[in-house]
Amino acid sequence: MSGLRAETLLELARASGATVTTAESCTGGMVAAAITDVAGSSEIFERGFVTYSNAAKTDLLGVSPVTLEVHGAVSEEVTREMAVGALQAAHATVAVSISGIAGPGGSEFKPEGRVCFGLATRDSVQTKTVExxxxGRAEVRAAARDEALDLLVSALRDRQV
Structure with missing residues (x-):
């Protein structure tokens, strides 16, 4: 199913001349892999960022250590900064970011299966959280991958880029 989403993304990005980048934590590059599984993806995808640690989020994407300390890595505030940082670093048209708790584990305040997303374009930044x-770990990661692809497809369909 992610293949169809990625193919649709490629078609829409080509049609609009858009370029796409990803900033991933809990998915570990699964969104980038889904995109690059599609032949011709190099036309719209140059790079992605796997920023699993807080240090990587700060070093590669410019996420503020204060934001990480105050809100934690799994927060809309962090995914907002991740998406903006990826957009700028990749000089892309649209960026999606993901940070979540795939499991096992979690806490009362941040339960297993909580995933935060960011979507940045030159004109706007949106965030959302999905529970x-x-x-299961693999299922959360796959669902997060698909949600991220859907966010990118929606942004291109709605001509937000």
């Missing part, structure tokens, strides 16, 4: 629940 996938304790459905």
């Amino acid at each position: 996938f629940g304790a459905i």
Whole structure:
């Protein structure tokens, strides 16, 4: 199913001349892999960032250590900064970011299956949180990958870029 989403993304990005980048934490590059699985993806995808640690988020994407300390890595505030940082670093048209708790584990305040997303364009930044629940690590990661692809497709369909 992610292949169809990625193919649609490629078609829409080509049609609008858009370029795409990713900033991933809990998915570990799964969104970038889904995009680059599609032949011709090099036309719209130059690079992605796997920033699993807080240090990587800060060093590669410019996420503020204060934001990380105050809100934690799994927060809309952090995914906002991740998306903006990726957009700027990659000189892309649209960026998606992901940070979440794939499991096992979590806490009362940040349960397993919580994933935060950011979507940045030159004109706007949006964030959202999805509670996938304790459905298993692989399932949370796959669902987060698909949600990120859907966010990118929607942004291009709605001509937000």
